[in-house]
Amino acid sequence: MTAKLLPYIASCGLLLLLTGWVWGLAFAPEDAVQGNSYRIIFLHVPASIFAQAIYLFMSICAVMSVVWRVKLAAYLIKSAASVGALITFIALFSGSIWGIPTWGTWWQWDARITSTLILFIMYLGVITLHGSFSNLEKADRLMSILVIVGLVNIPIIKKSVDWWSTLHQPASITVSGAPTIDPSMLYPLFVSILGMGLVLISLGILSSRLHILGREKNKKWVQSYE
């Protein structure tokens, strides 16, 4: 089923992402305080949103895998972890590039940045943990336990900018209250978020296809493929 949808999702995603970026980079006005260097927001914000969202998705799959022993959930965790690691790295990298003109430093040990680094290491740890056990069912359960235990990091990332005053600014788009970002910059941001989401979903589908085929090698439906 996903085979039919994948070209559409991928192309839609790429198109939206490109639209968002061109709109943001070329047509949105420059910021009053930061000048033109704020435009990296169109890469940084979608990347960080999805870095956390992918971890939440992984934790839901982990709960399904541990409690109800759903095998598909376990395969999805592994494939989502690779996508998540990539996008967290992009978030950290783009964040530090943004930091140079605005804060004067490309790294600062404040709570949100450090917690995102911790998130990145957790992604890598999940992949490593799974890869080092030969009994794959045991590996699945252990990986799920680790993902659930690591869930405590996400509220730290989200709330750290509210709890104590850090260098990183608080959220501009909140569920309650009007957004503090001007509409002419808000729309390209939304478009970029949507576009990046679709691109990541297509990447995840590709990666999970690989994992599912690999794990179910001995089943009849795979062998009848060829």
Next chain:
Amino acid sequence: MFTELLLYCCVYFCGSPSKKLKNCYSRLKMQKIRKQRLQKLFFIFALSGIGVSLILYSLNSKLDLFYTPSEMTAASLNAETRIKLGGMVKAESIKRLGTTVQFIVTDYQSEVAVSYEGITPDLFKEESGVVALGYFTNGVFAADQIFAKHDENYMPPELKMTEQQL
């Protein structure tokens, strides 16, 4: 303890257990298991309850000693405690004498004069947010660290100018 005694009596008195005694035995064992599970659950909940309430207490109290200028003038502060002062830099209040910078932090209700030795970050200018860490002595806040905050408002310059005109 009592249930254990009963269990042993059950096992002792029936060499070949009849159905009634077997039921008695298994029921007592279930009670013992249930009691143990209850104890464990109670222990976990008690400990986590104390833990969570302590955490909530500490999060509600002033963990960070972050004061705005009005709070600072209202509170009576020890000159040896290192505190954080946060607010906006007042317009046209930055004065540089050599390596010392003097400015006024305001929250539009009261003001505190700050003096700082060192290089100020790029984003530090008037009418923008600042956090200063230091000691409050003799009516002047002697800061030894300054952070310029970039706030979350993104606005094109034309709108900002219209806002100022308003």
Next chain:
Amino acid sequence: MISVMASELFKLRKKIRAWLGPLLIMILVLIAFPLSIDISQYDLNKFYFSIIVISLLVISFLATETMFVEDFEDGTLEQIYLQERDFYKLALAKVLIYVLLIGVPMSLIGSLFSFANGVDASQLPQIFITLIFSTLLLFNLFAFGAALSINKGAMLGVLATLPLALPVIILLGRAIRAVQFGNGFYEIMALMIGAGLLVAALVPLVISITLRTHLE
């Protein structure tokens, strides 16, 4: 419960290498650090505490590395599984005994060495309490890592749990700063004690799930 703790105490006291080793390494590290830098050039007071914190981290990991391996290999875990089907008491007892037998001396050594930081004697009890509760937190987390990687070596456990230990280090640093600057100590101690109790109550549950997974 008392019997479980007594048996764990007995087991640990026999393995002298397991509890004496980490303490000696900690003393060595804390002595070696000032020797390795040029004291006249740096103001040691400013970052000696970081060395205490880092050595706490590394030694907690070393101390809990082989917590469950021997029980796993000689069949004790299977026996307990047959009797009680749950490892909560075992995990709780083990962690508590390790904290009492290794963590408390570590905190003592750390607070004594903090004299080198120009801390006066009235602040020592505060530092001691801070260090004890952070060893409680760290031992719990690293015990979880040790349970994850019972027979696959230690690097796996580190990679899996070090990210979770970093917030504890941040908390410990803030507590030490609160002690140094003399304010806000009780609030942050409330945070640390609360987190310590919460973790000490919940992590044995997770450890027992992990150990049960290993036994299947």
